[in-house]
Amino acid sequence: xxxxxxxxxxxxxxxxxxxxxxxSEFIRITDRLMPNRVFTRIVPELLNGGLTPAGxxxxxxxxxxxxxxxxxxxAKLAALKPAGIDLNFGCPAKNVNxxxxxxxxxxxxxxxxxxxxxxxxxxxxxMPLSVKMRLGYMDDSRTLECAQAMVDGGAEExxxxxxxxxxxxxPPAYWDRINAVRTxxxxxxxxxxxxxxxADAQACLQQSGCSALMLGRGMVADPGLALAICAPAxxxxxxxxxxxxxxxxWGQVMIHMxxxxxxxxxxxxxxxLRRRYPxxxxxxxxxxxxxxxxxxxxxxxxxxxxxx
Numbered sequence: 669x670x671x672x673x674x675x676x677x678x679x680x681x682x683x684x685x686x687x688x689x690x691x692s693e694f695i696r697i698t699d700r701l702m703p704n705r706v707f708t709r710i711v712p713e714l715l716n717g718g719l720t721p722a723g724x725x726x727x728x729x730x731x732x733x734x735x736x737x738x739x740x741x742x743a744k745l746a747a748l749k750p751a752g753i754d755l756n757f758g759c760p761a762k763n764v765n766x767x768x769x770x771x772x773x774x775x776x777x778x779x780x781x782x783x784x785x786x787x788x789x790x791x792x793x794x795m796p797l798s799v800k801m802r803l804g805y806m807d808d809s810r811t812l813e814c815a816q817a818m819v820d821g822g823a824e825e826x827x828x829x830x831x832x833x834x835x836x837x838x839p840p841a842y843w844d845r846i847n848a849v850r851t852x853x854x855x856x857x858x859x860x861x862x863x864x865x866x867a868d869a870q871a872c873l874q875q876s877g878c879s880a881l882m883l884g885r886g887m888v889a890d891p892g893l894a895l896a897i898c899a900p901a902x903x904x905x906x907x908x909x910x911x912x913x914x915x916x917x918w919g920q921v922m923i924h925m926x927x928x929x930x931x932x933x934x935x936x937x938x939x940x941l942r943r944r945y946p947x948x949x950x951x952x953x954x955x956x957x958x959x960x961x962x963x964x965x966x967x968x969x970x971x972x973x974x975x976x
Contacts, residue, residue, distance in 0.1 A: 672936065673888060675712050675720075676920040680913045681887055682724040684905060686894030690726045691800070691827075691882075694756045696769065697732030697741045707745050718751040725751030727798060730787070731759060733768040733779065739786035752796035755787060755823070757814070760802065760833040771833035774805045777817040784821025798825040800860075800882075803845055804832040815849045823855065827882050830861040830872075837885075843875035850877050858882050864889065864943070866896045888937065890944040907947040915969055922961065930961040934968075 671693075673681075678690050692711045695702065708714050713726040720726060728750040732738045742753055757780060759770030766772075773780055788797050799818045803811050815826055828849060830841040841861035850857040859876040863869050864886040872881060887893050891913065892905030914937075921933050935956060941948035951968060958964045 673884065675710075676917055676924060677888065677937070678713075678724075678726065679721050679920065680917045681891050681894075682720040682722040683913065683916075684891050684895055686892075686896070686898040687724050687883075687887075688880075689751065690720065690724055691754045691798075692726055692728050694729045694731035694759065694770075695741075695745075696764075697730055697734070697738050698767075699734065699737055701737075701744060702741055704744070704748065707748055711750065714748045714750055718749055727752035727754045727796070729754040729756050729800070731756040731764070731769045733773060733783070735779075735782040735786035738783050739790035742787040743790040746791050746795055750795075752798060753787065753791060754798045754800060754827075755784060757799060757801045757818075758827075758829050760836055765833065771802050771805050774802060774810065774814050774833070777810060777813045780814055781817040781821045784818050784823055788822030796824050797822060798827060799823040800827045800829070802829045802832055803835075803842065806832060806834045808832055808842075808845060811845070812849055812852055815853050819853050819855055825856045825858065826853065827858040827860055830859065830876070841872075843872045846876035846878060856880070860884065862886075864893075866893070866900060869893075869897045885940065889940040907945050910941075910945070911969075918965065918969075927961055928959075931955075931959045931964045934964065 674693060681687065682690065695707065695710050707728065711726060711728045713720055718725055728745055730738060730742060730753065745753060756770055757773050761770065764770040784799060791797060801814060818826060828846045830843050830846050839862055843859060846857060846859050857878055858880045859872050859878040860882040863872050863881060863883055869881055883894060891910060895902055918934055921930050925933055938948050938952045942952055955964050955967050958967060
């Protein structure tokens with residue numbers, strides 16, 4: 669989730685528990701070999717054995733349409749020893765699709781086969797390759813054809829977002845349509861899309877027939893969601909328990925982002941948290957017009973920023 673679920677948020681969310689694996693934001697591959705600093709900037713976990721500080725493995729995600737360039741970059745990325753490589757055929761962003769990246773390629777299963785195959789051949793034996801897709805671009809008429817191309821190319825796991833690009837992020841997600849793919853491919857399939865609560869998770873698993881979920885916006889809105897799904901008897905993450913994690917996140921934002929973007933980054937997360945926490949609604953309304961990092965810190969945490 670470019671611009672939202674980055675390494676700073678991955679660090680915080682994996683400290684809560686319930687997450688088995690993370691996938692990075694996509695690394696856009698065009699027509700050149702990326703320097704290592706690009707990979708480690710987007711996936712700094714590569715400098716920590718491919719793990720978040722909480723010890724959760726992170727797969728690095730590539731997005732592009734040139735099989736040769738994708739393979740060359742995958743080989744260079746693999747040398748940095750991520751927990752695996754993931755390929756993005758699901759991004760619905762207009763700018764990405766306009767440049768032949770993400771979900772637009774779901775109209776070209778033959779090209780998908782070439783990309784996945786080239787990347788798999790460039791990776792060292794034993795390093796896992798997963799692929800993220802949607803049900804299709806403008807419709808779902810080629811869902812199974814694309815999934816089969818990914819498997820034939822060497823993908824060992826498919827993550828399916830249960831909407832087309834045309835559907836965007838509008839509810840509902842069509843979890844039952846994932847099941848039609850899952851029953852036809854010989855690799856594990858992971859369900860994704862519109863899971864905001866533990867009840868949503870159970871419905872998604874039942875309708876898709878999958879045994880695993882990928883969480884996105886739901887996890888950002890409710891940092892305790894994965895734990896609630898894995899351990900239903902566990903106590904819900906309270907606002908008072910979340911605040912120290914927000915302070916940790918804010919401390920990283922102050923280190924890694926320029927001052928003019930810091931307040932906006934924290935308000936972005938607060939905006940999502942409003943869905944789960946009434947306290948976040950109150951906090952967001954209190955700071956939404958504040959752009960000074962110092963003032964925002966005082967309003968939310970009640971102490972000068974240097975006390976972090």
